Amino acid sequence: xxxxxxxxxxxxxxxxxxxxxxxxxxxxxxxxxxxxxxxxxxxxxxxxxxxxxxxxxxxxxxxxxxxxxxxxxxxxxxxxxxxxxxxxxxxxxxxxxxxxxxxxxxxxxxxxxxxxxxxxxxxxxxxxxxxxxxxxxxxxxxxxxxxxxxxxxxxxxxxxxxxxxxxxxxxxxxxxxxxx
Amino acid sequence: xxxxxxxxxxxxxxxxxxxxxxxxxxxxxxxxxxxxxxxxxxxxxxxxxxxxxxxxxxxxxxxxxxxxxxxxxxxxxxxxxxxxxxxxxxxxxxxxxxxxxxxxxxxxxxxxxxxxxxxxx
Numbered sequence: 001x002x003x004x005x006x007x008x009x010x011x012x013x014x015x016x017x018x019x020x021x022x023x024x025x026x027x028x029x030x031x032x033x034x035x036x037x038x039x040x041x042x043x044x045x046x047x048x049x050x051x052x053x054x055x056x057x058x059x060x061x062x063x064x065x066x067x068x069x070x071x072x073x074x075x076x077x078x079x080x081x082x083x084x085x086x087x088x089x090x091x092x093x094x095x096x097x098x099x100x101x102x103x104x105x106x107x108x109x110x111x112x113x114x115x116x117x118x119x120x121x122x123x124x125x126x127x128x129x130x131x132x133x134x135x136x137x138x139x140x141x142x143x144x145x146x147x148x149x150x151x152x153x154x155x156x157x158x159x160x161x162x163x164x165x166x167x168x169x170x171x172x173x174x175x176x177x178x179x180x
Numbered sequence: 181x182x183x184x185x186x187x188x189x190x191x192x193x194x195x196x197x198x199x200x201x202x203x204x205x206x207x208x209x210x211x212x213x214x215x216x217x218x219x220x221x222x223x224x225x226x227x228x229x230x231x232x233x234x235x236x237x238x239x240x241x242x243x244x245x246x247x248x249x250x251x252x253x254x255x256x257x258x259x260x261x262x263x264x265x266x267x268x269x270x271x272x273x274x275x276x277x278x279x280x281x282x283x284x285x286x287x288x289x290x291x292x293x294x295x296x297x298x299x300x301x
Contacts, residue, residue, distance in 0.1 A: 004229040011223065015216045020205035033215055040223035048227050118200050140198040141205050168194060 007048060009039055010055050014142070018063055020139045024122045027060045035070060035105075039063040057151035060142065064134055064152070117175070124174045128167050131155075135163035136171070 015036065022032035039062045047058050125133055131153070138149045139160075149164075150157045208216070224230060 002226060002229055004227045007223050007227060008220065012217075015220055016213065017202070017205045018206050019208070019212065019216055020201075023263045029212070033212075033219065037217065037219045037223070040219060041226060044223045044226045048229075118204055121197060121201070141201050143202060145197075171197075172190070 003048065003113045006052055007055065009041075010052065010059075014056070014059060015040075018059070021141050022063065022067055024125055024137060024141070025133060026070050027126055031070060035063065035066040038066045043161065056144070056148060059150035060138060060144070061154065067129065105149050106137035121171065121175055125167075125173075128170060131159075132163045132170065135160050136167035139164050 018039065019032055019036050022035040023029055024033065026032055039059060042062045043055065043059050050058065125136060128136060134153055135149060138144045139146075139150055144152065146157045146160050146164075149160045150177065153160060153163075
């Protein structure tokens with residue numbers, strides 16, 4: 001089996017969950033597909049020669065960089081449009097996290113899908129602070145262990161545990177009705 | 181720091197949530213799954229192993245052509261035009277020629293001087 005076959009197999013195993021991580025985070029199916037595409041292209045182009053065990057943390061690092069770029073672009077666009085008359089004056093005071101939380105509601109397809117507790121959970125996850133969201137999605141959706149999540153987030157395992165724990169606490173508080 | 185919830189009910193609920201999220205992630209609609217597979221194929225087309233092999237024929241042809249041109253230029257040059265070691269004798273010859281011209285001019289001057297002196301005498 002060639003290295004290209006190995007990488008194809010690796011991407012096939014992570015693509016669906018990577019897409020889900022991106023969709024929950026940005027709240028838009030098309031943007032999520034673009035983000036997954038960018039991450040795959042970057043991994044294959046730049047890191048194909050790296051050892052296979054490094055692909056996973058690299059891929060999710062790239063994926064989250066793309067997700068963060070997306071959030072920054074949207075936050076920036078919102079700031080620019082806020083200068084126009086009626087261009088969301090009330091949004092100026094919103095935090096970055098709350099802008100992210102608004103993401104899913106902007107997508108009609110996402111709104112249609114919001115019909116159960118798992119949808120409510122995804123919506124709540126989208127509203128978490130960036131690092132908590134990252135830790136939660138990589139640990140729960142992607143199924144990475146603490147060490148793998150730490151490698152992908154480029155932080156200590158202790159930080160991952162803290163972010164993950166806080167994310168769970170925040171989600172429990174927000175979703176008490178669904179969680180019990 | 182604080183680890184996950186200590187109470188086992190919360191732990192069980194959390195595991196259920198994780199399972200539900202993973203199940204949803206894995207159970208994508210066909211269209212999205214197909215688009216993801218297409219994206220993966222496009223990405224794999226960029227893999228170095230899947231890139232067309234570069235032929236060594238063209239660089240070799242280029243090098244051979246350049247060598248032929250250099251040889252042809254060297255063969256068409258006359259020995260005096262060939263730069264390098266022949267440059268030194270050429271310079272010496274020029275110097276000798278200049279010195280010869282000075283001697284001739286000196287002889288002509290002496291001849292003229294003779295004529296002037298004879299004329300005056």
